[in-house]
Amino acid sequence: MTAREGRLEAFAPRSIPAGVSAPPAPSPVPDYLTRLNPEQREAVETLDGPLLVLAGAGTGKTRVLTTRFAHLLMTGRAFPGQVLAVTFTNKAAREMRERVAAILGRPAEGLWLGTFHALCTRMLRRHAELVGLTSAFTILDTDDQLRLLKQVMEAGGIDLKRWPAPGLMAQIQRWKDRGLPPDRVTPAEDTDYAGGRARALYAGYQSRLRDLNCADFGDLLLHMTEILRTHPEVLADWHRRFRYILVDEYQDTNLVQYLWLRLLAQGHRNICCVGDDDQSIYSWRGAEIENILRFEKDFPNAKVVRLESNYRSTRPILAAASGLIAHNTGRLGKTLRAGRNDADGEKVRVVSLWDSEEEARMVGERIEAAQRSGHALAEIAILVRAGFQTRAFEERLITLGVPYRVVGGLKFYERAEIRDAMAYLRVLAQPADDLAFERIVNTPKRGIGDTALRRMHEVARAERIPLTLAAAKLLQAGGMTGKARAALSELLHGFDRWREALPKDGHVVVAATLLDESGYTEMWKQDKSPEAPGRLENLKEFLRALTEFESLAGFLEHVALVMENDENAEGDRLSLMTLHAAKGLEFDMVFLPGWEEGLFPHARAMEEGGEKGLEEERRLAYVGLTRARKLAIVSCAANRRVYGNWSTTVPSRFLDELPLEHVQREGSGAMARNRMIDVPSVFTGTGGLMARRPRVIEAGAWEVQQRPARQDAIAVGQRVFHQKFGYGRVTAVEDDKLDIEFEKAGQKRVLDRFVEKA
DNA sequence: AGGTTAGTAATTTTT
DNA sequence: TTACTAACCT
Secondary structure, rough: OOHHHHOOOOOOOOOOOOOOOOOOOOOOHHHHHHHHOOOHHHHHHOOOOEEEEEEOOOOOOHHHHHHHHHHHHHHOOOOOEEEEEEOOOHHHHHHHHHHHHHOOOOOOOOOOOEEEEHHHHHHHHHHHHHHHHOOOEEEOOHHHHHHHHHHHHHHOOOOOOOOOOHHHHHHHHHHHOOOHHHOOOHHHHHHOOOOOOOOHEEEHHHHHHHOOEEEOHHHHHHHHHHHHHHHHHHHHHHHOOOOOOEOOHHHOOOOHHHHHHHHHHOOOOOEEEEEEEEHHHOOOHOOOOOOHHHHHHHHOOOEEEEEOOEEOHHHHHHHHHHHHHHHOOOOOOOOOOEOOOOOOOOOEEEEEEEEEEHHHHHHHHHHHHHHOOOOOOEEEEEEOOOOHHHHHHHHHHHHHHOOEEEEEOHHHHOOOOHHHHHHHHHHOOOOOOHHHHHOOOOOOOOOOOOOHHHHHHHHHHHHHHHOOHHHHHHHOOOOOOOHHHHHHHHHHHHHHHHHHHHHHHHHHHHHHHHHHHHHHHHHHHHHHOOHHHHHHHHHHHHHHHHHOOOHHHHHHHHHHHHHOOOOOOOOOOOEEEHHHHHHOOOOEEEOOOOOOOOOOOHHHHHHHHHHHHHHHHHHHHHHHOOEEEEEOOOOOOEEEEEEEEEEOEOOOOHHHHHHHHHEEEOOOOHHHHHHHHOOOOHHOOOOOOOOOOOOOOOOOEEEEEEEEOOOOOOOOOOEEEEEOEEEEEEEEEEEEEEEEEEEOOOOEEEEHHHEEEO
């Protein structure tokens, strides 16, 4: 405690109106500090030495980090380039950059602020030769990683059916997460995969990566940590550079990230980590909650500051979340206090329903009601445990005409056409990029099949040269037959030509030419599937994105590290996402459906993780609840369709763990069950008792359901109008559902009764 | 070489 | 139920 702090208790973070013009005389306490509460302020002003900030949900974690960053610069403790600020997501990095700039009152430039991976890439480009790469190494995406590993496994004579490659990939990633290169994996750890050959295959995979001048995501951290560990002069250099280190979402760090941080922090010991053990939900990706405990051990005399004043949620929500998370053991211990003056509010709702369809209807109804009473859709979210759950809600929302966006999902750069286009550019930039070459050599189909590819591989392996070179040699030596020969020759000449044109025409023009001349765009123009036009659109967008970069290499790196998708972001839309994707976000109203044993907590999590797995699920529930500012609506369905057939469910144990006095129970599975029993057996249909839910309709309740099916059939090709999506053309008809390519909204599936012929 | 069909598996996924 | 992969046929 410093002497000054006593005077600051009056300052609540949100109680100071923004934009109040200050008197000209500079205040002794900078404005940005007065906006903090005492704990936050302590976290910001403890500049020297190791500091651990345990920040509960909604306690102003980001504010502390950004203010601390700005404070370091404002007080002249460090130049921008002397602070290392690490986040997990690009979004978090961007947000921090913006907020620091806002405090500074000028753009924040020259910062080492970014994701672990981006920062490591930047560092590794300078030292690549120390791990056998060149500074122009390529970063592989998940597809490439798996393809490469499969090749290594095939070469090693592994039966890929008995030992699926994804399993080994996961193992290798776990090793990398723990900072273990192949030679440091102990034989004892290598028993359960492919008869103890995992380690050897890992070594083979790493060696192939080096041959190809590639690094996968794990390598970025692994290589950099290895370098810092084994090259004291390099480490000393970085120590000279970074005086202060800031780490966001510390509870999500894995071991290699921790080691990397620890090495870098050894210099000045000015490391500040901000995290919340109760929000650690990524152990399955290698995150180690123990890093928080280890922190105090590895950095003796570390100061610990707890942020416990929550400015986000109402008291009942906080109480419910706290009551729930209290069932976990081994917590560092934090208690969320309501920090708002208006913290009183509605109890958490727990709604039981007959089945998942009724659950979707309930959610839809309440959303409509909220909308009618003036709530913005952007302030409402549905948070589900697993991705497949979104479908039921999407269908319901489309029926109701409620605009929504699915957060997460397939990202722009993960689409097939974008990956293909990327692969073309990668071959252009790096002819030795075998994985990219393999991807596009027969896309579009040019008659270069397995046989031809195998022959190229043989030559490449025998002479230890890249595939493109091997292909050229084969052509020269006449080792290719008619069709494949002509096609391959044309492709290789094409690349020569495009590469030549690069300095003259620039990368954007060449990229466009390449996609045309290679026949790639033509392939999609010929494609009759309903997605094809959208894919062509995406390719246009791809080329547009390319114009924002000065060089091809810069673009490729951006795409490898920043896989983002911000379409559908505009407009007032409801958010639909997984609980994982919701971390760090907040909404007025949050729906938490599917709280049933097996789904949430997820059966798989408990099988694999036992008691620890269960606790992580509980933290996930805690994260979900604490996303809500004003109202949380939890629900469970008594019946749910699992892989096609209906099964009855047991309500989640988490429901019982919510403190009764803060919860209001509604609806009832029993009530719905009674309705069900009265129904004649015709309704129970073919697929078992629960196959089709009878339409028992309470007076006035399910208004939407009662609308009659349309009489006049709609055919493929018909131009139609939809209340929400506007005009579009029908691309497919299936029962009462229509696939429509909307002019504005893109491809959607809607019920025919919601469109009219245009 | 490429399309078709049968079999199988099915969370979460910041980079 | 659906979606993806691998063997199989043309």
